[in-house]
Each structure stands twice: as C-alpha cells, then as structure tokens.
Amino acid sequence: MANLTTTFIGIKSPNPFWLASAPPTDKEYNVRRAFEAGWGGVVWKTLGSEGPPVVNVNGPRYGAIWGADRRLLGLNNIELITDRPLEVNLREIKSVKRDYKDRALVISLMVPCDEESWKDILHRIEDTEADGVELNFGCPHGMAERGMGSAVGQVPEYIEMVTRWVKQHSRMPCIVKLTPNISDIRKPAEAAKRGGADAVSLINTINSITSVNLDDFSPEPMIDGKGTHGGYCGPAVKPIALNMVAEIARSEATRGLPISGIGGITTWRDAAEFMALGAGNVQVCTAAMTYGFKVVQEMISGLSDYMDDKGMRSTDQLIGRAVPNVTDWQFLNLNYVAKAHINQDDCIKCGRCYAACEDTSHQAIAMSADRTFTVKDDECVACNLCVNVCPVQDCITMVALPKGETDARTGRKVGDYANWTTHPNNPSVSVAE
Amino acid sequence: MSDSPQNTPLSAGIVAHRLSAEAYHANFADVQPPLDGHEARVAADRCYFCHDAPCMTACPTSIDIPLFIRQIATGTPDAAAKTIFSQNILGGMCARVCPTEQLCEEVCVREVAEGKPVEIGRLQRFATDTLMAKGVHPFTRAAATGKKIAVVGAGPAGLACAHRLAMKGHAVTIYEARSKPGGLNEYGIATYKTPENFAMREVEWLLKIGGITLKTGVTLGKDVALDSLQADFDAVFLGIGLGGVNALHAAGEDLEGVRNAVDFIAELRQIADKSALAIGRDVVVIGGGMTAVDAAVQSKLLGANTVTMVYRRGKDRMSASAYEQDHATGAGVRIIYGAAPVRVLGQGHVEAVEFAYTHEGPKGLEMGESFTLKADQVFKAIGQTLAAAPIARDGAKLVTHSGRVWAGGDCAAGGEDLTVTAVAEGRDAAEAIHASLMA
Structure with a gap:
C-alpha cells in the first residue's frame, strides 16, 4: 500500500487530507471527531483579536444549488470567523494537539491590518503548540467590509506586508490563504512569497449569490427579507480552483512555492487532480459538511489504490506530475488532428450529438432514417461537444489521425508539431520576417 | 369478530363478502401511487431530451414528451400539463391506462440501452394531476362560429372530438346511450387503475371548456336517427364504440x-x-x-x-x-x-x-x-364487435357518409382498441370537421 504520509512545509501528517478552516473546525468536539475519523490535519477555524468575539446572523447562513436528486453541487455561506471567545479556542487547540501529536494542526488567523494586532495574536497562540498558522486573506463576506479577509487578499502590497510581520514575530510555518476574487491569482501569490510565506493555500470562497427568491425578490439565503453575497464553495468551484493552483505552480515567479489545494474536493480523484497540478496537500470543507467526517475514508482508500495502480510509493511521486503539461494556448500543437468516432454498438440513438452538432456546431454528424448517427469526417473539427453531451460514457471518442494521413476536412496531410507562434496567420510572425 | 367476512375464498359458489373490509380497500386502491414532487423531478432528470424523440413518434397522440418532461424538471408541471393536453385532452386517463410499455416507454432510448425507461406514464400523471387538481381548465374557446355538431358517444373518441370542436368555437351536442359519460373509461377499465371516480371527474373537467351539451340515455338508432342528426346539425361524429361481445x-x-x-x-x-x-x-x-x-x-x-x-x-x-x-x-x-x-x-x-x-x-x-x-x-x-352497422365502413379509420359524417375510436375499426388511439382519432376528426365546415 502506498504511503500517504506527507510533509508539508515541515508539518507532518499521516495523509494529505486536511480539514479547511471553516465551520467543521470551530471547536474541540468537532476536531476530535475529525481526527478519530482519520483526517490527517485540521486548520482551526479563523481566530480574531482578543476582545468581544464577532457575532453571526441568527437566520440561515448557507445557500446552495442542487442537482435533480438534491445532490449538493455548490454551497455558499455568510458565516464570519469564530464567534467563540479567543481563550476558549486557544485552550481547546492546546488540548487537542496534546492528544493528537501525529496530526497537523494549523491555526487560521484574521486580525486588523496593523502590526500590533498581528504581533499580539501571534504571541497569544504561541503556547498552543500548533504546527503553523494560516493567514485568512480570503473570506469575501462580512469581514471584508471591516478591512480584513479578502480586503487584504485583493491588495498584494498588504499581503506582503502582513506576511512579513508574521514571519518577523513568529517562528511558526506560515501559509497565506488566497482569495479567488481577483483578476490574476499569480500577483497575490507572488506577494506572499516576497513577504516570506512558507506556502499558499487556495482557493478561499468565491463571491456569489446562489439564487434569488422569486416570490420575495431577495437573494438566498434570505434574512428577514434581505440577502447578501456569500462565499461559494463545493464541487461547482473545483475547475476554477484547479486553474488557479496550476497558474501558481507553473508561473516562473512562484514555481516551487508549496501549495495547499482547496476548492470543491469531494473524492480521492479530486484530491489527486489538485496534487498532480502541484498541491502538496489538500483541504476539504464542503464534502465533510455534506456527508460528515467519514468521507475521508474513501479519500484515503481511493488515493492509495490509485497510487498503487500507478506504482507510486509516496505522494511526492504524484505532486506536480501534471504541471509540465499545463501550457499556454499558443503552444498547443496545431498539427494535431482528431475526428470524433461514434461506436455504433454503444450508441443508444438519443440524437443528442446530432442536435448539438447540427444546431450549435459544425453540422458534422449525419442522421439516417433509422436513427443511425455517423460523423462526417470532412466537416468534423474535433471540438468534443458531441463527446460531452453524449449520455453514454466512451460511446463517442476522439481518434487522432496518424502523421501523414490526410484530414478529410482540409485535404492536408497531418504534419509535425507546429504551434501558433510559427503559424502564417499569426501577425507577429509576419512582423518578425 | 364483527369485522370477519361472512365468507372466505373457499366458500362454494358465486358469493360476496369473501374478504375483510380492509382487504377490499387495499385491493382496489391506486395500483400505482402517484409520484410526489421530488420523485417526479428525479424521474424527469433521467430524460435525455432526445432529438426527434422515439417516444413522441410512438405516441398515437404525438405528445411532445421530451418537452413536457423538461417542464417538470424545471418545476413547471402546469406548463407540462398544457403540453400534454394540447395533444391529448384525456392525457390524465391515458397516463393511467396507456400500455406505455408497448408505446412510448418501449422505444425510450433508456429502455433500449438499460431496460429501464424514463417513467413517461407516471410523469404524465404527475403533470396532469397537478393541473387538474387546481380545478381550472387550461383552454379557452375561439369566437363562436355558429356551426352545430352532433357527437354520438361520450367515450374517449367522442369526448376528444367534442372538446376540440368546442375549442374551435363550434356548438357541440353529445348523445350518450348510457346514463354516465366516459365510455370505456367509465365502464371498461379496471377499478384499481382509475380509483376515486377519476373518469367522471375528468369528464367534468373537460366539459369546463364550455359549448358542449351532454345528453345521456340517448341511443342512436333507437332514440335518435342518424338522418335526423344530419338534418339538424352541420356535421356528425360517430364514436359509438363496440356494443356487442x-x-x-x-x-x-x-x-x-x-x-x-x-x-x-x-x-x-x-x-x-x-x-x-x-x-x-x-x-x-x-x-x-x-x-x-x-x-x-x-x-x-x-x-x-x-x-x-x-x-x-x-x-x-x-x-x-x-x-x-x-x-x-x-x-x-x-x-x-x-x-x-x-x-x-x-x-x-x-x-x-x-x-x-x-x-x-x-x-x-x-x-x-x-x-x-x-x-x-x-x-x-x-x-367485442360493433353491435349494429349504422354506417357503411370501408376499413378506414375515418369513414365519411354523405360527406358530413365522421367516425373514430373503436367503432371505426382502427383495430388498436386503445384509449389513446380513440383520443387521437376523435381529435383528428374534429380538425377535419373544422376544416371542412370553415372551408
């Protein structure tokens, strides 16, 4: 069995599955249950400054979107950081860490944007023996209105400044949690690195309105007739998160900066994908909130089986494996030619491929009177839409033409690798001549 | 015990009260309970919204099945019901009695692929029940045309014909031999398929379109002659079913x-x-x-x-x-x-x-x-067989007589003896009558 032990910025955990800073990690009771269920680590829900804690709304905190059978696809929340007294959290953290020395326990922090506040909180947590800190520069709701959370995360200079204070006033490993509510994720990551961060974690939640109540005309979740934007998470946000992780992993300025991957991780496969794109470990929240802590057991067995199948003995052999294959559009091989192929034995004759291609694509699928659907190679541009709308997995596949074969659509033979940078239609190529 | 039946299944001869009261109640309850809202959405989600869908082709009334199922999936069962009723005004009964396993569901691509079709019949019932429960009729009549049409037989063919004609603005009189309308829907279908007096409720709902006068207890050839109907009306539709056995x-x-x-x-x-x-x-x-x-x-x-x-x-x-x-x-x-x-x-x-x-x-x-x-x-x-032969039949589904008599349903020798086929023939006869009268 593959060894799932990971060492992330010096913090050891028996597996790469951590619970993200969020409602599931708000108190000792939950965290102990999570560790009993098998979670490798926990990022304790964000602590604020000493003094009266924040308050939460007393109406619904969560909004959601669902699939047909009420499968939760996306969740949004307007919960703030911990609303429990600081000293209670600190006492509980210390107690849990004492009993679970083999697990990772990181403390998430969010205090006002001044050096004294950060110095003070860092001093107060020192005694807990926690493994590290995570700076919450991500939450897009509530706290951002008070100049914290994503209000800091959206300004690279602030990220760099606060990170520097943290590294200056604490010996603990420091993870900077990034907000996706920006235009270029590389900028805040670069700022964190400049400030001395040991790692970044991403993504925090995406600003969102999940739905609108069409009877009361208010966003959901509705509090006394009004709603506000909240942070979106769950399976729906995974593709956005994967891209942001990959951008940081492959960018020259941030390459090698450890990444803790977050965003819609629900199964072992999701976790493996984040890790292949460069995440040293992953953090999970919505999956646990939907199904309970036990989901980690499927993640552990699934990742372990996958690694065994691939002959990988440790997570190092998976982490970053797909990063070299993430490239820019301009470097894609324009001489790669594929054609859709419909396996008639698997086809159930629903005609979705035909409707999609005929109405919205390239009119490259023919339909006969007896509902046989075939691809017209002389029209097919291999766009993959038919594959994506086909309800039968692997019924339609993309078949690459071998080198030297003639593309029936263009009449040209398949040649060697060539990309846009050398293509005759590229104006910058002409300029260079 | 006071609630034990007088007889048992073993009692000799033809006798009543063989079972307990609870057993009768359970035996004649809804054979297939209706889907609730969530079940309907899950069932609707299985539909692939096929292009040129085979189910629609298989339906004798050509209901746009993918469309009505999508309307259910998006939380608009009333719109789904209108899609159904615009093709088949007895869509509620057909949802209960159609042999869907030989029609729409037999050709559903999911039946072909995995032996488990989309539950089209039950979804149709969900949509039609939802709208009918509101007690409103979804269609309104066109402006009066001044034309009068006699419909003989208040079975599925006659009712479908009368409704479509009334919708077009014609004045319709239905003559029914039995004491209640509905034809085989009322008298010929298993009790557990149409519990709670559904056939009668459906007719009452259908008649809400207006412009239809129903006369029961009137038998063609006995109480009223075809010749006099032809004299008194602009057109006649015969949907008299099969009276003989x-x-x-x-x-x-x-x-x-x-x-x-x-x-x-x-x-x-x-x-x-x-x-x-x-x-x-x-x-x-x-x-x-x-x-x-x-x-x-x-x-x-x-x-x-x-x-x-x-x-x-x-x-x-x-x-x-x-x-x-x-x-x-x-x-x-x-x-x-x-x-x-x-x-x-x-x-x-x-x-x-x-x-x-x-x-x-x-x-x-x-x-x-x-x-x-x-x-x-x-x-x-x-x-069953046609009790009398009041009209010359030439084997076609719609038989014309003196150019002003149409026929449909079982009596027209369609050979399929299905409610849904009778509805289609009644509806199509109405369209033909309308086209003929307004030409």
Whole structure:
C-alpha cells in the first residue's frame, strides 16, 4: 500500500487530507471527531483579536444549488470567523494537539491590518503548540467590509506586508490563504512569497449569490427579507480552483512555492487532480459538511489504490506530475488532428450529438432514417461537444489521425508539431520576417 | 369478530363478502401511487431530451414528451400539463391506462440501452394531476362560429372530438346511450387503475371548456336517427364504440355462471361497495386481451380462490402486454397459453370448462388433447364487435357518409382498441370537421 504520509512545509501528517478552516473546525468536539475519523490535519477555524468575539446572523447562513436528486453541487455561506471567545479556542487547540501529536494542526488567523494586532495574536497562540498558522486573506463576506479577509487578499502590497510581520514575530510555518476574487491569482501569490510565506493555500470562497427568491425578490439565503453575497464553495468551484493552483505552480515567479489545494474536493480523484497540478496537500470543507467526517475514508482508500495502480510509493511521486503539461494556448500543437468516432454498438440513438452538432456546431454528424448517427469526417473539427453531451460514457471518442494521413476536412496531410507562434496567420510572425 | 367476512375464498359458489373490509380497500386502491414532487423531478432528470424523440413518434397522440418532461424538471408541471393536453385532452386517463410499455416507454432510448425507461406514464400523471387538481381548465374557446355538431358517444373518441370542436368555437351536442359519460373509461377499465371516480371527474373537467351539451340515455338508432342528426346539425361524429361481445361458439355457453367480462368489469366499476359483488370460488377467464386481464385480476382481488386465464394462442401472440401478464400472475392468476374452449359443462349452472390444447397447423389452429378446468364462474373476453352497422365502413379509420359524417375510436375499426388511439382519432376528426365546415 502506498504511503500517504506527507510533509508539508515541515508539518507532518499521516495523509494529505486536511480539514479547511471553516465551520467543521470551530471547536474541540468537532476536531476530535475529525481526527478519530482519520483526517490527517485540521486548520482551526479563523481566530480574531482578543476582545468581544464577532457575532453571526441568527437566520440561515448557507445557500446552495442542487442537482435533480438534491445532490449538493455548490454551497455558499455568510458565516464570519469564530464567534467563540479567543481563550476558549486557544485552550481547546492546546488540548487537542496534546492528544493528537501525529496530526497537523494549523491555526487560521484574521486580525486588523496593523502590526500590533498581528504581533499580539501571534504571541497569544504561541503556547498552543500548533504546527503553523494560516493567514485568512480570503473570506469575501462580512469581514471584508471591516478591512480584513479578502480586503487584504485583493491588495498584494498588504499581503506582503502582513506576511512579513508574521514571519518577523513568529517562528511558526506560515501559509497565506488566497482569495479567488481577483483578476490574476499569480500577483497575490507572488506577494506572499516576497513577504516570506512558507506556502499558499487556495482557493478561499468565491463571491456569489446562489439564487434569488422569486416570490420575495431577495437573494438566498434570505434574512428577514434581505440577502447578501456569500462565499461559494463545493464541487461547482473545483475547475476554477484547479486553474488557479496550476497558474501558481507553473508561473516562473512562484514555481516551487508549496501549495495547499482547496476548492470543491469531494473524492480521492479530486484530491489527486489538485496534487498532480502541484498541491502538496489538500483541504476539504464542503464534502465533510455534506456527508460528515467519514468521507475521508474513501479519500484515503481511493488515493492509495490509485497510487498503487500507478506504482507510486509516496505522494511526492504524484505532486506536480501534471504541471509540465499545463501550457499556454499558443503552444498547443496545431498539427494535431482528431475526428470524433461514434461506436455504433454503444450508441443508444438519443440524437443528442446530432442536435448539438447540427444546431450549435459544425453540422458534422449525419442522421439516417433509422436513427443511425455517423460523423462526417470532412466537416468534423474535433471540438468534443458531441463527446460531452453524449449520455453514454466512451460511446463517442476522439481518434487522432496518424502523421501523414490526410484530414478529410482540409485535404492536408497531418504534419509535425507546429504551434501558433510559427503559424502564417499569426501577425507577429509576419512582423518578425 | 364483527369485522370477519361472512365468507372466505373457499366458500362454494358465486358469493360476496369473501374478504375483510380492509382487504377490499387495499385491493382496489391506486395500483400505482402517484409520484410526489421530488420523485417526479428525479424521474424527469433521467430524460435525455432526445432529438426527434422515439417516444413522441410512438405516441398515437404525438405528445411532445421530451418537452413536457423538461417542464417538470424545471418545476413547471402546469406548463407540462398544457403540453400534454394540447395533444391529448384525456392525457390524465391515458397516463393511467396507456400500455406505455408497448408505446412510448418501449422505444425510450433508456429502455433500449438499460431496460429501464424514463417513467413517461407516471410523469404524465404527475403533470396532469397537478393541473387538474387546481380545478381550472387550461383552454379557452375561439369566437363562436355558429356551426352545430352532433357527437354520438361520450367515450374517449367522442369526448376528444367534442372538446376540440368546442375549442374551435363550434356548438357541440353529445348523445350518450348510457346514463354516465366516459365510455370505456367509465365502464371498461379496471377499478384499481382509475380509483376515486377519476373518469367522471375528468369528464367534468373537460366539459369546463364550455359549448358542449351532454345528453345521456340517448341511443342512436333507437332514440335518435342518424338522418335526423344530419338534418339538424352541420356535421356528425360517430364514436359509438363496440356494443356487442363475441360469442364462444361452444356448447353450454348459456349456462348460469357464464358471463361477458365487459359486463362484470362495468358492474364492478359502478358498485360502490366492492365487497357486495359476488364472485365465484373457481373462476375461468377465456381470452388474452386487456379485458381478460382486468377481469381475471379483479376476480382474484374480489377473493376468488382460483382464477385461470386461458388463451388459445401462445404468449407472444397475446394482446395483453408482458407487463399486464406479469401483473396478472403477480396477483395470483394462472395463465394457460395455447388452449381453446370446447364446451362448458354443468347442470343448469356451470361446473367446469373443457378445453383442448391447440397448435398452429397449415389451416390455422388445430385442436389436440383436451383437459377440464373446474369452474363455478366463467368470463368471456374474446373480443367485442360493433353491435349494429349504422354506417357503411370501408376499413378506414375515418369513414365519411354523405360527406358530413365522421367516425373514430373503436367503432371505426382502427383495430388498436386503445384509449389513446380513440383520443387521437376523435381529435383528428374534429380538425377535419373544422376544416371542412370553415372551408
């Protein structure tokens, strides 16, 4: 069995599955249950400054979107950081860490944007023996209105400044949690690195309105007739998160900066994908909130089986494996030619491929009177839409033409690798001549 | 105990009260409970929204099935119902009685692919029930045309025809021989398929379109003549169904205890207290269609000890679908294939039926070895026939007579004897009548 032990910025955990800073990690009771269920680590829900804690709304905190059978696809929340007294959290953290020395326990922090506040909180947590800190520069709701959370995360200079204070006033490993509510994720990551961060974690939640109540005309979740934007998470946000992780992993300025991957991780496969794109470990929240802590057991067995199948003995052999294959559009091989192929034995004759291609694509699928659907190679541009709308997995596949074969659509033979940078239609190529 | 029945399934003869009151209640409740809102959304989500969908082609009334299912999936069952009713105004009844396993669901791509079709019939019921429960009628009449049309027969064909004509602005009078409208929907379909007086409620809802006068207890050829209808109306539609029942042509057919299955089914539909209906201890049903299945299953539900259905040809030739056959055997009915009645035995009252096994010979069915089944009640369900021949029939579904008479449904020899086919023919006749009158 593959060894799932990971060492992330010096913090050891028996597996790469951590619970993200969020409602599931708000108190000792939950965290102990999570560790009993098998979670490798926990990022304790964000602590604020000493003094009266924040308050939460007393109406619904969560909004959601669902699939047909009420499968939760996306969740949004307007919960703030911990609303429990600081000293209670600190006492509980210390107690849990004492009993679970083999697990990772990181403390998430969010205090006002001044050096004294950060110095003070860092001093107060020192005694807990926690493994590290995570700076919450991500939450897009509530706290951002008070100049914290994503209000800091959206300004690279602030990220760099606060990170520097943290590294200056604490010996603990420091993870900077990034907000996706920006235009270029590389900028805040670069700022964190400049400030001395040991790692970044991403993504925090995406600003969102999940739905609108069409009877009361208010966003959901509705509090006394009004709603506000909240942070979106769950399976729906995974593709956005994967891209942001990959951008940081492959960018020259941030390459090698450890990444803790977050965003819609629900199964072992999701976790493996984040890790292949460069995440040293992953953090999970919505999956646990939907199904309970036990989901980690499927993640552990699934990742372990996958690694065994691939002959990988440790997570190092998976982490970053797909990063070299993430490239820019301009470097894609324009001489790669594929054609859709419909396996008639698997086809159930629903005609979705035909409707999609005929109405919205390239009119490259023919339909006969007896509902046989075939691809017209002389029209097919291999766009993959038919594959994506086909309800039968692997019924339609993309078949690459071998080198030297003639593309029936263009009449040209398949040649060697060539990309846009050398293509005759590229104006910058002409300029260079 | 006061609630024990007077009789048991083993009591001899044709007697009532064989079961407990709870058993009758359970036996004649909804055979398939309706989907609730969440179940409907899950079931609707299975539809692939096929291009040029096979289910739609298979539906005799050409309901846009993918569209109405998508309307359910998006939380608009009323819109779904309108999609259904615009093609089939009796979509509520058809959702309950259509042999969907031989029509839309048989050709559903998911049936072909995985043996589990989208539950089109149940989804149709969900949509139509939802709208009908609101008690509103979804269509309004066009401006009055001043044309008058007589519709003979208030069965599915006549009702569909009358509704479409009324919608077009014509004034319609329906003449129905029986005391209640509905035709086979009211008198000919198994009780457990249409509980809670659905057929009657559906007619009342349908008539809300307005412009339709219903006259019951009026028989064509007896109380009213076709000639006078032609004289008094701009057009006539005949949807008179099949009044006669085929005979066995076997000795002893007139013994006491031998009865037409359609009469039994009709009596059962009309009787309020099912426990009061007498049923034999050993029942034999002769025939292989839906009527035979309905009679056999309901005999069992009334408490008969043994019920045997005997069909003269093989399983594959039986007109009752495999689903219906399974339903019958699941209810405890024994089905014997490939045997024909030779004679009914008994002294005054039926005691047994002698059958002969059959096989296909060069000149049709040939009789072989015989056997006898004990029976104190026999139901004949070997097909119905037009009671009279008031109109010249040329085999076409729509028969014109003097250019102003149309016909549809079972009497027009469509040969399919399905509610949904009758609805389609009534509707199409209405369109033809409208086109003819407004030309």
